[in-house]
Amino acid sequence: MKSIRLLMALAFLSGFALAGCSSDDAAKQEEAKPVEELYNGATAALEKENYEEATRLFEEVERQHPYSQWATRAELMAAYSSYKDQRYDEAILALDRFTELHPGNKDIDYALYLKALSYYEQISDVARDQAMTKDAMESFNVLIRRFPESRYSRDATLKRDLTQDHLAGKEMEIGRYYMNRNQINAAINRFRAVASDYQTTTHVPEALHRLVECYMTMGLKGEATRVAAVLGHNYPGSKWYEDSYKILDQDQRAALLDGRGWVDKTVESLFKPD
Numbered sequence: 088m089k090s091i092r093l094l095m096a097l098a099f100l101s102g103f104a105l106a107g108c109s110s111d112d113a114a115k116q117e118e119a120k121p122v123e124e125l126y127n128g129a130t131a132a133l134e135k136e137n138y139e140e141a142t143r144l145f146e147e148v149e150r151q152h153p154y155s156q157w158a159t160r161a162e163l164m165a166a167y168s169s170y171k172d173q174r175y176d177e178a179i180l181a182l183d184r185f186t187e188l189h190p191g192n193k194d195i196d197y198a199l200y201l202k203a204l205s206y207y208e209q210i211s212d213v214a215r216d217q218a219m220t221k222d223a224m225e226s227f228n229v230l231i232r233r234f235p236e237s238r239y240s241r242d243a244t245l246k247r248d249l250t251q252d253h254l255a256g257k258e259m260e261i262g263r264y265y266m267n268r269n270q271i272n273a274a275i276n277r278f279r280a281v282a283s284d285y286q287t288t289t290h291v292p293e294a295l296h297r298l299v300e301c302y303m304t305m306g307l308k309g310e311a312t313r314v315a316a317v318l319g320h321n322y323p324g325s326k327w328y329e330d331s332y333k334i335l336d337q338d339q340r341a342a343l344l345d346g347r348g349w350v351d352k353t354v355e356s357l358f359k360p361d
Contacts, residue, residue, distance in 0.1 A: 138172035255285035
């Protein structure tokens with residue numbers, strides 16, 4: 088009998104404790120408010136740069152009024168608030184959710200742009216891993232491809248080009264590393280990647296010059312002449328062409344002057360069979 092009474096007492100106390108926790112949780116929940124009040128409060132917090140509070144209130148709009156005309160806009164604004172607070176992972180997750188739930192929304196281009204910016208603003212220097220840079224470039228490309236006429240595509244294109252330059256810079260750094268350790272074939276692969284995959288970047292003239300150096304080191308004078316010709320034609324006033332010209336021998340310089348030694352004068356020609 089004692090054991091039965093004890094079990095009943097424990098059950099009563101457990102139920103009391105659970106009820107207490109439940110009421111505590113309920114007390115913590117945001118009190119139901121009109122949607123305009125919540126949204127205006129979130130906007131005010133955003134203007135005061137209280138981004139965490141703004142995010143919370145925008146999320147409350149969606150939670151309390153999921154079928155209102157304010158809810159969809161609040162989803163996007165919550166992501167924007169997280170972005171402004173440099174909580175980029177949260178922003179990206181929120182933006183992915185927004186684009187999945189509202190693929191036809193008029194602000195999808197902005198959502199894609201904001202996602203790309205969330206990656207872009209996390210790009211580190213070329214000495215570090217460039218996964219974030221690649222994610223930024225891919226995200227900018229998605230926006231540019233899907234919405235070429237978007238008001239955000241022009242800036243996306245500029246930033247996409249900067250990310251390409253950053254990735255090319257990483258390839259150059261690795262190529263120089265291999266050169267300094269006399270791993271010439273590995274260096275050539277990196278410099279060729281810059282010349283072929285990142286042709287619009289500022290690193291191409293140096294990449295071509297480094298290829299000339301590598302080929303000269305290996306005794307491949309024909310290849311060196313061919314690359315130097317492309318470098319001289321495309322970047323005639325470049326210091327990198329001057330440096331390449333200096334390391335060529337007399338016969339190679341003569342070949343440059345009379346046009347022998349290359350298929351044509353484009354970078355693509357470097358990777359075509361003779």
